[in-house]
Amino acid sequence: MSAQTARGMRDFLPEDTRRRNRVATTIQSVFQRYGYEPMETPAVERIETLLGKYGEEGDQLLFKILKRGEGARLGEVDLGLRYDLTVPLARVVAMNAGKLVYPFKRYQMSPVWRADRPQKGRFREFVQCDVDIVGTASLLADAELIAVAHDALTDLGFVNEFRIHLNHRQVLRGIVESAGVAVDREGDVLVSLDKFDKIGVDGVCKELEQRGFESHVVDRLRVLMDATDANPDSGLDIIHEFVQSSPTGKVGLLQLKEMVGVLGAYGFPPGSVIVNPVLARGLSYYTGPVFEATISGFSGSVAGGGRYDNLVGMFSGQSIPATGISLGFERLVVIMEERGMFSDLPCPVGVLVTRMGPEFLYDSIEFAQQLRAIGVSVELIYEDRKLAKQLKHADARSIPVAAIIGPDEKAKGTVILKDLRRGSQHEVPRADAGDQVKRLLSDITGSR
RNA sequence: GUGAGUGUAGCUCAAUAGGUAGAGCACCGGUUUGUGGUACCGGUGGUCGCGGGUUCGAACCCCGUCACUCACCCCA
Numbered sequence: 001m002s003a004q005t006a007r008g009m010r011d012f013l014p015e016d017t018r019r020r021n022r023v024a025t026t027i028q029s030v031f032q033r034y035g036y037e038p039m040e041t042p043a044v045e046r047i048e049t050l051l052g053k054y055g056e057e058g059d060q061l062l063f064k065i066l067k068r069g070e071g072a073r074l075g076e077v078d079l080g081l082r083y084d085l086t087v088p089l090a091r092v093v094a095m096n097a098g099k100l101v102y103p104f105k106r107y108q109m110s111p112v113w114r115a116d117r118p119q120k121g122r123f124r125e126f127v128q129c130d131v132d133i134v135g136t137a138s139l140l141a142d143a144e145l146i147a148v149a150h151d152a153l154t155d156l157g158f159v160n161e162f163r164i165h166l167n168h169r170q171v172l173r174g175i176v177e178s179a180g181v182a183v184d185r186e187g188d189v190l191v192s193l194d195k196f197d198k199i200g201v202d203g204v205c206k207e208l209e210q211r212g213f214e215s216h217v218v219d220r221l222r223v224l225m226d227a228t229d230a231n232p233d234s235g236l237d238i239i240h241e242f243v244q245s246s247p248t249g250k251v252g253l254l255q256l257k258e259m260v261g262v263l264g265a266y267g268f269p270p271g272s273v274i275v276n277p278v279l280a281r282g283l284s285y286y287t288g289p290v291f292e293a294t295i296s297g298f299s300g301s302v303a304g305g306g307r308y309d310n311l312v313g314m315f316s317g318q319s320i321p322a323t324g325i326s327l328g329f330e331r332l333v334v335i336m337e338e339r340g341m342f343s344d345l346p347c348p349v350g351v352l353v354t355r356m357g358p359e360f361l362y363d364s365i366e367f368a369q370q371l372r373a374i375g376v377s378v379e380l381i382y383e384d385r386k387l388a389k390q391l392k393h394a395d396a397r398s399i400p401v402a403a404i405i406g407p408d409e410k411a412k413g414t415v416i417l418k419d420l421r422r423g424s425q426h427e428v429p430r431a432d433a434g435d436q437v438k439r440l441l442s443d444i445t446g447s448r
Numbered sequence: 449g450u451g452a453g454u455g456u457a458g459c460u461c462a463a464u465a466g467g468u469a470g471a472g473c474a475c476c477g478g479u480u481u482g483u484g485g486u487a488c489c490g491g492u493g494g495u496c497g498c499g500g501g502u503u504c505g506a507a508c509c510c511c512g513u514c515a516c517u518c519a520c521c522c523c524a
Binding site: 004007055057058060061084112114116117118119120121122123126127128129191300301302303304326327328329330331332354356386387388389390391392393394395396402404406407408416418420421423425 | 523
């Protein structure tokens with residue numbers, strides 16, 4: 001019998017959970033600040049809901065659930081674990097289209113499952129934080145999502161350490177068209193182009209050649225990448241040059257210009273949101289603006305999203321426009337742990353109430369309750385062990401204050417409050433102890 | 449799915465040319481039976497991932513297998 005989690009699955013011990021909760025509440029409060037409401041959907045969806053939404057690769061990565069009974073023996077599948085939160089949302093909207101108030105703004109933070117091979121910042125079970133706006137084609141919605149991501153990353157502590165990239169599916173189509181690529185090979189080009197950040201101009205060109213693209217196509221895209229590389233802040237101008245011959249591309253460009261204008265009004269620091277002509281994004285359901293957030297020093301994205309105006313229609317036949325972004329919760333946690341960004345998390349327990357012996361136990365319990373009644377988090381020692389051991393336990397748990405009641409204190413109706421960080425202690429009447437404890441705890445958190 | 453690396457005590461790691469395992473930290477006890485985080489002394493703890501093979505003898509060599517890590521594919 002091996003005590004081990006399944007591949008790519010993790011336990012979260014209390015310290016992990018404390019950190020994760022900090023990230024979750026920080027992100028949630030941003031979502032709520034913009035008027036999004038929480039929503040939840042089942043972990044399990046019908047398999048046909050999931051299949052065919054994420055491309056061939058995605059279908060391979062779905063965790064599938066065998067039918068019960070006879071079907072299991074035959075290997076029949078009728079259910080699967082959700083692969084993301086966007087497709088379930090589209091399903092919910094299709095199911096409840098008449099009941100919802102539009103624009104429907106919801107967020108969801110839930111685990112999703114992918115049968116991927118784990119690596120850094122990648123797991124088989126991982127939490128996504130999705131915010132979406134359903135029922136409006138307005139680009140204000142897309143811009144707002146960028147603002148939400150911007151605020152979330154900022155509040156988490158990544159001030160000036162991230163960048164949000166913005167592009168448009170129709171711009172990409174325009175670029176690809178004008179480079180002379182057939183529509184059915186657009187996907188291949190975009191997949192390679194998207195690796196620009198990682199493998200550079202030469203890497204992308206090499207890959208394009210390997211995929212069999214003619215040299216005039218590769219050369220054209222090389223010019224695009226060189227221009228982007230040289231002037232990362234001139235994305236709109238570069239796109240302008242590259243979509244002249246494409247009506248579709250021009251539409252996309254106009255929309256990007258509009259968004260850039262709107263984003264200007266949000267007042268973000270220069271360079272934190274940029275138009276990136278080579279940002280592609282893999283998922284096939286995007287139809288308009290696409291966005292992605294990166295953090296300096298981390299390869300890969302920490303957020304991604306875009307407009308998907310046709311996804312709801314796949315379920316109901318009734319097309320409803322929608323746009324959304326997903327924050328990569330796990331990657332953010334990984335990066336924040338690496339960079340020591342949780343060092344300010346306080347110990348959840350404020351006071352350890354020690355005990356001196358059987359005859360003083362009830363005093364300790366009464367005192368613990370006295371503190372709990374005023375909202376202090378208190379832990380009581382269960383075993384009758386020597387005081388040194390009890391204080392050691394407080395250390396192990398980083399509890400900042402110990403309360404000691406022995407024969408002397410019992411006789412006088414006092415308690416010793418010991419500040420374990422400083423090593424100082426003083427004896428106070430038990431009636432005043434609540435205020436003293438609160439003062440001590442606020443001193444300790446304030447002085448950090 | 450592909451490739452590379454690593455699996456020895458709870459954790460981080462040692463073990464000299466194959467001779468049946470050791471340190472630090474942690475834990476427990478003591479120096480201090482009312483005071484932790486510093487010091488000193490002692491102690492518990494290991495089927496060397498698992499299975500086979502070579503050998504008088506394997507943690508070490510060979511084969512297989514599993515797990516983890518990293519990278520690719522793809523993605524958060």
